[in-house]
Amino acid sequence: MLSRTISTKLSNCTSLQYLDLGMNFFTGVVPDLSQLSQLKFLSLNLSMFTGRFPWKSLRNLTRLSFLSLGDNPFDKTPFPLEILNLQYLSSLYLSNCTIEGRIPETIGNLSLLESLQLSINYLVGEIPVGATKLINLQMLELYDNQLSETLPVGLSNLVNLAEFDVSTNLLFGDLSELRGLSRLESLHLFENNFSSTIPEEFEEFKYLRQFSIYTNKFTGELPAKIGSWAEFEYIDVSTNYLTGSIPPDMCKMGKMKKLLMIQNNFTGRLPENYASCTSLIRLRVNNNSLSGRVPDGIWSSPNLGITDLEMNQFEGQVGRNIGEAKSLAHLFLANNRFSGELPMEISNASSLVEIRLTSNLFSGEIPVTIGSLNKLSKLLLQDNKFSGAIPESLGSCVSLNEINLAGNSFSGQIPESLGSLASLNSLNLSGNKLSGVIPASLSSLKLTLIDLSNNMLFGRVPQPLLLVAYNGSFAGNPGLCADGSKDLRECSPVSHKSCQVKLAMYCFIAVAVVLMFSLSYLLFLKLSKIDRKSPMNRGSSWDVKHFHVLKFSEDEIVRSLTQENIIGKGSSGNVYKVDLKCGEQLAVKHMSSAEILPKERTRWPEYEAEVAALSSLRHMNVVKLYCCISSEDSNLLVYEYMPNGSLLDRLHTNNISMDWSVRYDIGIGVAMGIQYLHHGCERPVLHRDVKSKNILLDEEMKPKLADFGLAKIVQSGKVMDSTHIIAGTHGYIAPGKLLYAYVITKVKTIYFNIYLRVNYKFCPLCLSQISGAVLYL
Known part of the structure; x- marks a missing residue:
């Protein structure tokens, strides 16, 4: 690679036709090039040039057919009009070289252009209609600018276009101008504001290999045959409002690597065809309404690095062939209806880094062979039906930094071996049936979170653990004690024999008290039979x-x-x-x-x-x-149970101040809850009574929407069980109910805005930031 500056003597090479100085480490500016009038090929891209490029030099380089100046931090400049005189130009690369303003309409005069790349600049306005005259274009890349408006009329004239990328702009409208571009191989429209449906003609694009439209507002179903003709490589339609089933034949040619359909409204089963798609490296369909059993071959897919099926209604068991998934690093199955035992063969999936099975119906014990997963960093099994002892072998998973087994039925003692997990910083074993003392070995861990609440633990809590504990870390364990803790009883300095005597005495007293209260309760029930108010x-x-x-x-x-x-x-x-x-x-x-x-x-x-x-x-x-x-x-x-009551109580009836950061977090949380109700469910739910009284706060002041007594469920474009009675609280009534018998989900954000303005009227910054989130409700 070359460095330093380019000598001005370069201008003496008047017969030079080919100059490639790209991918170097030059300093300073590009010298005047106007004397190099015979140049046909000029490449200076990615060479660290700075300052102002000598655009006027291009007036004399009329023979140029290839011009590449991109990826240099030149001074910001409008689109250089000198380029429009280069009538023989077939390839123009000006990406990432600080061009601003509009693309001129006269760009269409460069009639021989086959490749036009202006990405990663500061371009604004619409894509000029003049660009539709470039009928020889095979590549058009304008991504990562600030282009707006709709796709220009006449874009369908570019019948030779193979690669089209206008992602990460401000474009909107439909895709009708792309219907006739049947030679497209790569189509990238992600991170814009496009809407409407995907044209049916796309399923006949026989050369299409890459299709990426994520983070838009597309609706309707995907064409059934899309991706079934060519060697289709990947599809990403995440974060839209697409419905229907997943097209079954996108891996028909066996080349598909990525299937990404996160956060839509897809329904039905995961097509059986993908069980034999061994080329897949990423499968992500979380946050949809898919159901049924997962095809058996998915579990053992040899190249899959991430299997993400979260937030659906999948059921059945994890296949025992999962041990054959040697590339699997991330297994995300949370918030489904999976059941059965975690197969022992999962320990053979040696690349696993994260297992997330939260909120399912899994049961049985954790496989004792799990210790062989030495790359595992996160094990999240909370809110299932797991039971039995926590295996000692878990201490052999030396990379673990987070363990969450809360809300299960684990029993026995906490393994001493967990104290050897040097990377562990979060341990949650709450809500189980664990007994015995807390191992002293846990004191050596550098934890930032520990929660052992609601178990049957007893004895002294190691002092180092008290330093990282929060108020409820050890609650619900009557047998625990600690020195100098306001949340636990003081430990008594008594002998082991005395402890045994006291324990026996406490057990006797406890049994006697239970019997006494049981008899009293039975008597109370008998006497209260006549009480019809209970x-x-x-x-x-x-x-x-x-x-x-x-x-x-x-x-x-x-x-x-x-x-x-x-x-x-x-x-x-x-x-x-x-x-x-x-x-x-x-x-x-x-x-x-x-x-x-x-x-x-x-x-x-x-x-x-x-x-x-x-x-x-x-x-x-x-x-x-x-x-x-x-x-x-x-x-x-x-x-x-929500210990902090309602937002109404916190704002108006309690003498407890709430700073604006807390109010901001509450507003964002409510917005996310409503967004989930409207767009994250199989059947959208309309709350119809969002107000501070119906927003409850948990122990961490996180908001949760409550009181769905007036809620309605939307299905197939209708509101179930609609009524002509106006529902809601005055001031918060859903505006849709004032006009129609059926409620439209998009109207619901109006009265959420009322809630925001009532509760955030004294913090305009909070109100403006939170109101931005409302756009996505």
């Missing part, structure tokens, strides 16, 4: 429909519905706080009893709407509905 006395049997893994029974819920546990009252009934034996807390809404309803109805619309709306929702900003419990004349809804 919801637990009216139904002879309970019907439970659960939507998450439950750690409680209906009897435990019903017994807690007493007067002293009422935390709220509404028009449809009372809300109770329930403390479970395991240490967790729930909120239970008891809908009005049958005695105050017409005799022919035992369930009323708010109850059915809330169950229908929440039963299938899975989002961090939507309150979790664990189950519904009903009898002949009582209806109960069991939710997660």
